[in-house]
Amino acid sequence: MNTRHITLNVNGTDHAIEVEPRRTLADTLRDQCGLTGTHLGCEHGVCGACTIIVDDAPVRACLMFGVQAEGRLIRTVEGLADGQTLSPLQQSFWDNHGLQCGFCTPGFLMLATWLLERETMIDEAELRHVLSSNLCRCTGYQNILKAVREAAKGLGKWTESAPA
Amino acid sequence: MDGIGASVRRIEDPPLLRGEGRFAADIDLPGQLHMRVVRAGMAHGRILSIDTAAAAAIPGVVAIWTGADVASLPPIGFRMMGLTALEPYRQPILAQRVVRYVGEPLAVVFAEDPYVAEDAEELVYADIEALPVIIRAAGPIGDFDAAHGTEPTIIRKAYGDIAAAFAAAEHVVELELAVGRHTGVPLETRGASAAYDAATGRLAMHGAAKVPHTNRIAIARMLDLSLDQLHLHEGHVGGGFGIRGELYPEDVLVCLAAMRLGRPVKWIEDRREHLMAANHSRDQLHRIRAAIDARGFVLGVEDEFWVDQGAYVRTHASTVPDLAAGMLPGPYLFPAYAAAAHVRLTNKTPAGTYRAPGRFEGTFVRERLIDAIAERVGLDPIAVRRINLIPPESMPFDRGLDALGTPLVYDSGDYALLLDKFLRHLDYEMLQASLATRRAAGEHVGLGLAFFVEKSGLGPFDDVRLELDAGGRAVLVTGAASVGQGVETSLAQITGEMLGISYLDVTVVHGQTDRIARGMGAFATRVTVMTGTAIVLAAEKLRARLLAKAAELLQQPVSALVLRDGAAQAEGGSPSIALPALIAACLAEEDAPRMVAEATFESGHMTYPYGIHLAIARVDAETGGVVLERLAVAYDIGRTVNPMLVEGQIHGGAAQGIGGALMEEFLYDEDGQPLCTNLADYVMPTSGEMPPIDILLTEDAPSGIGRLGVKGAGEGGTTAAGAAIAAAVDAALGGRVPITQLPITPSRLHAAMKQAGFE
Numbered sequence: 001m002n003t004r005h006i007t008l009n010v011n012g013t014d015h016a017i018e019v020e021p022r023r024t025l026a027d028t029l030r031d032q033c034g035l036t037g038t039h040l041g042c043e044h045g046v047c048g049a050c051t052i053i054v055d056d057a058p059v060r061a062c063l064m065f066g067v068q069a070e071g072r073l074i075r076t077v078e079g080l081a082d083g084q085t086l087s088p089l090q091q092s093f094w095d096n097h098g099l100q101c102g103f104c105t106p107g108f109l110m111l112a113t114w115l116l117e118r119e120t121m122i123d124e125a126e127l128r129h130v131l132s133s134n135l136c137r138c139t140g141y142q143n144i145l146k147a148v149r150e151a152a153k154g155l156g157k158w159t160e161s162a163p164a
Numbered sequence: 165m166d167g168i169g170a171s172v173r174r175i176e177d178p179p180l181l182r183g184e185g186r187f188a189a190d191i192d193l194p195g196q197l198h199m200r201v202v203r204a205g206m207a208h209g210r211i212l213s214i215d216t217a218a219a220a221a222i223p224g225v226v227a228i229w230t231g232a233d234v235a236s237l238p239p240i241g242f243r244m245m246g247l248t249a250l251e252p253y254r255q256p257i258l259a260q261r262v263v264r265y266v267g268e269p270l271a272v273v274f275a276e277d278p279y280v281a282e283d284a285e286e287l288v289y290a291d292i293e294a295l296p297v298i299i300r301a302a303g304p305i306g307d308f309d310a311a312h313g314t315e316p317t318i319i320r321k322a323y324g325d326i327a328a329a330f331a332a333a334e335h336v337v338e339l340e341l342a343v344g345r346h347t348g349v350p351l352e353t354r355g356a357s358a359a360y361d362a363a364t365g366r367l368a369m370h371g372a373a374k375v376p377h378t379n380r381i382a383i384a385r386m387l388d389l390s391l392d393q394l395h396l397h398e399g400h401v402g403g404g405f406g407i408r409g410e411l412y413p414e415d416v417l418v419c420l421a422a423m424r425l426g427r428p429v430k431w432i433e434d435r436r437e438h439l440m441a442a443n444h445s446r447d448q449l450h451r452i453r454a455a456i457d458a459r460g461f462v463l464g465v466e467d468e469f470w471v472d473q474g475a476y477v478r479t480h481a482s483t484v485p486d487l488a489a490g491m492l493p494g495p496y497l498f499p500a501y502a503a504a505a506h507v508r509l510t511n512k513t514p515a516g517t518y519r520a521p522g523r524f525e526g527t528f529v530r531e532r533l534i535d536a537i538a539e540r541v542g543l544d545p546i547a548v549r550r551i552n553l554i555p556p557e558s559m560p561f562d563r564g565l566d567a568l569g570t571p572l573v574y575d576s577g578d579y580a581l582l583l584d585k586f587l588r589h590l591d592y593e594m595l596q597a598s599l600a601t602r603r604a605a606g607e608h609v610g611l612g613l614a615f616f617v618e619k620s621g622l623g624p625f626d627d628v629r630l631e632l633d634a635g636g637r638a639v640l641v642t643g644a645a646s647v648g649q650g651v652e653t654s655l656a657q658i659t660g661e662m663l664g665i666s667y668l669d670v671t672v673v674h675g676q677t678d679r680i681a682r683g684m685g686a687f688a689t690r691v692t693v694m695t696g697t698a699i700v701l702a703a704e705k706l707r708a709r710l711l712a713k714a715a716e717l718l719q720q721p722v723s724a725l726v727l728r729d730g731a732a733q734a735e736g737g738s739p740s741i742a743l744p745a746l747i748a749a750c751l752a753e754e755d756a757p758r759m760v761a762e763a764t765f766e767s768g769h770m771t772y773p774y775g776i777h778l779a780i781a782r783v784d785a786e787t788g789g790v791v792l793e794r795l796a797v798a799y800d801i802g803r804t805v806n807p808m809l810v811e812g813q814i815h816g817g818a819a820q821g822i823g824g825a826l827m828e829e830f831l832y833d834e835d836g837q838p839l840c841t842n843l844a845d846y847v848m849p850t851s852g853e854m855p856p857i858d859i860l861l862t863e864d865a866p867s868g869i870g871r872l873g874v875k876g877a878g879e880g881g882t883t884a885a886g887a888a889i890a891a892a893v894d895a896a897l898g899g900r901v902p903i904t905q906l907p908i909t910p911s912r913l914h915a916a917m918k919q920a921g922f923e
Contacts, residue, residue, distance in 0.1 A: 003717075012571060014891070020279065022279065023279065030189075030265075034181070035184070036183070036185075036189070036190040037183020037184065037185070038183070039187065039189075039351075039352070039402075040189065041352065041353070041433055041435065041843075042435040042842065042843045043435060044435065044842055044843070044844070046842065046843035047351060047435075047843055049351055058457065060442040062366050073678070075180075076183065077183035078180075078182065078183045078184075080183075081182055083179075086178075086181060086182075090181045090182070092711050093177070093181055094173055094177045094178070094181060095173060097173070097174065097808050097811075097812050099177060099180055099181070100648045100649060100650065100812060101351070101352070101400070101401060101402045101403040101404075101647065101648025101649075102176070102177070102180030102181075102185055102351070102402070102648060103185075103187060103351040103352040103400075103402030103403060103648075104179065104351045105180055106183050109181070110701045123508075128775060128851050128852055129646075129852065131851040132850040132852035132853075133850075134850075134852045135351065135843065135848060136350075136351065137349055137350055137351050137403050137405070137816070137819075137820070137848070138403055138648055138649075138812075138816045139350070139812060139815055139816050139819075140814075140815030140816045140819035140849075140854055140857060140881075141320065141815075141819065141849075141850070141851040141854045142852070142854070142856075142857055143812060143815065145851060147173075
């Protein structure tokens with residue numbers, strides 16, 4: 001098997017691994033790094049369940065190869081909580097029933113984490129537009145939208161008007 | 165208070181929020197092989213040969229099986245509603261001589277690595293001679309094989325004198341209505357892992373869902389194992405919706421391979437496979453007619469319909485046509501009724517149930533019929549509904565039909581009351597007036613309303629085992645299953661309420677066949693009603709023992725004591741004894757490590773929640789695109805365990821109903837090639853298409869079945885969405901483009917509008 005030795009920095013920790021160049025980043029994170037919080041729902045970039053953050057941008061981990069992520073800063077759902085303390089967004093998902101089966105949840109959490117970390121304010125149209133890139137089949141999105149909205153309010157990122 | 169009626173946060177959530185869930189793909193067994201299924205690329209054909217040599221030559225490939233290797237195994241049997249006439253149409257675990265749909269398992273590859281297994285799959289070459297393809301269920305009957313046609317049975321249900329109804333009719337209203345082919349599409353694809361321990365002869369399968377106990381029996385039978393040799397384990401399940409957890413060929417193959425190959429075997433489906441291989445649903449064509457009198461009262465309804473079962477009859481057997489025919493009359497009196505359901509085999513992916521099976525279709529058909537009747541007699545659609553609703557004094561109402569093998573008796577309901585409350589809640593007159601103003605200004609906007617009756621709480625039984633440990637914590641072991649709907653939390657709330665402890669002090673064990681002997685699982689919106697009542701019965705046994713001991717220790721009459729806030733106490737809170745001390749006193753007497761009670765609840769009747777959907781839709785005349793501005797759902801479920809979770813069920817159900825109404829559809833070309841095999845082609849709603857969902861929950865008609873008054877809430881968000889949205893689009897276009905087919909796609913609507921003379 002043709003493999004390469006690479007080091008991936010995930011949630012601030014270096015993982016020295018052997019990986020085939022053809023393995024997706026999602027599979028690499030799951031199988032080589034043991035981080036199974038990143039889920040695969042379609043493997044063709046539509047559902048967004050595998051969304052992670054790579055160098056401050058949301059990325060479909062099924063559309064990138066593991067070897068392409070060397071030297072990048074990768075963040076996954078496992079890195080959101082601070083020990084036992086959930087991030088404000090995770091806590092808001094829990095408080096607002098923003099998940100049912102929980103399979104799409106890591107992808108939504110990473111997408112919305114990226115949204116909340118941006119400098120700009122968020123309004124309803126922007127919220128719906130950004131979250132429309134991921135699919136959920138359980139919640140009808142109502143409580144996912146609510147969870148992110150409430151988290152944005154708590155972080156002072158919410159505006160009723162359009163962003164400047 | 166966090167017992168029944170409280171909107172508490174879910175127990176299930178923390179691991180799911182941290183990325184610590186254990187879904188099927190997250191289970192790795194030491195030394196495992198990876199299975200990959202080779203699937204038919206032709207919709208119907210005779211297998212001449214399968215060449216596996218090139219695939220077998222790839223390093224890392226351990227074994228390849230074709231149909232011949234598993235020919236001794238029986239086909240997959242029926243879980244429910246089986247009919248002898250359907251048995252010849254059961255699916256083998258690998259195609260035997262003939263393939264009948266694109267996606268049918270032809271062969272399986274086992275390899276050391278999943279990528280290698282996929283490489284090998286691509287090199288397996290099947291030489292298949294094409295046979296004629298059937299893709300229209302309502303067309304002429306064809307041949308399934310030399311001995312069997314493509315219409316195994318017609319399911320008939322009837323009551324009353326239908327001929328007399330039509331003879332007495334002032335008007336007859338006739339419609340042809342169609343619902344497209346949809347399915348659940350859980351975000352997690354299917355998956356399973358199995359390991360066989362030759363030393364003990366035991367096989368363990370992970371990745372089970374929905375009905376682990378039933379599948380354990382079925383797999384043991386197919387593999388000729390005794391029951392105690394096989395256990396199924398449910399981990400986290402990424403959505404169910406009816407399709408997930410049924411017994412499929414791949415589940416059996418994984419178990420068989422673990423035994424034959426002597427190594428654990430893991431199989432994870434990809435999305436393309438899922439859309440071609442997991443159950444489809446819906447896809448019905450109805451020809452319905454109603455006999456009505458001059459004021460719009462329906463004297464009788466006759467419905468003939470065709471169900472596209474796909475290429476095989478799977479575990480649900482006749483469930484969907486049975487439910488469609490039995491529940492079509494819904495909330496209306498309909499003094500005479502006759503339905504004939506043609507079960508038709510075609511060359512598409514086999515079909516089963518999907519959330520509100522038979523009712524999404526039947527409700528669309530019936531409510532469109534009521535709208536057409538209103539149009540015919542010149543009455544408001546709501547007025548016609550009022551004339552025909554079953555009055556509350558007729559409850560319980562014996563429908564004179566059966567469904568899922570139980571007599572269809574509506575246990576309770578006040579349909580007109582819910583309608584009144586809903587119209588008031590919506591400020592209906594104002595709403596209609598504002599839409600009329602917008603229409604006058606040139607907008608194509610309209611409102612539609614549709615009634616539904618759901619069912620829940622299917623028996624025949626549920627067992628629970630309830631344990632109290634010395635610390636006052638409870639463990640509930642149930643044969644129910646979780647597909648992500650919040651089962652653990654709601655069952656913990658019921659347990660906590662009964663024992664006077666917090667739901668956070670209850671651990672719920674579900675979906676493990678080695679923890680409880682039998683179980684029915686989670687389907688047909690059954691768990692809260694059935695398992696809930698079994699919990700009440702078990703908890704009452706524990707409560708009686710605890711209170712008797714407390715009475716002795718506190719020197720109070722038993723009747724003066726209650727379990728509350730983790731203690732047995734008199735009214736007013738004193739005297740009182742904390743649960744741990746009380747349990748210790750009971751255990752000392754019983755010489756046992758924990759207090760245990762078991763109970764069974766049996767029921768031969770379902771409960772029947774009911775509701776109304778209201779949709780407001782705007783049509784873009786240029787594109788035929790429909791924008792759903794609002795969806796409102798009124799739902800009476802008798803009694804609510806956790807309103808937040810119930811609303812979540814309705815939200816999610818509504819999204820699936822909206823998808824089925826406006827966008828989701830499996831299309832096939834004339835050769836039976838599926839055209840929707842990825843999530844870009846099978847289009848589901850995103851947050852961009854979802855309107856606000858407005859919910860009115862009422863508790864006016866508690867159920868007399870079971871001990872809690874609850875009815876299930878899992879499906880009503882979906883049931884009438886198609887009917888209401890169709891009516892709204894109809895109204896938006898001033899009745900000029902009658903909507904008779906779902907989904908209402910832009911191209912379909914645009915063509916119909918053009919034909920109706922829209923510019």
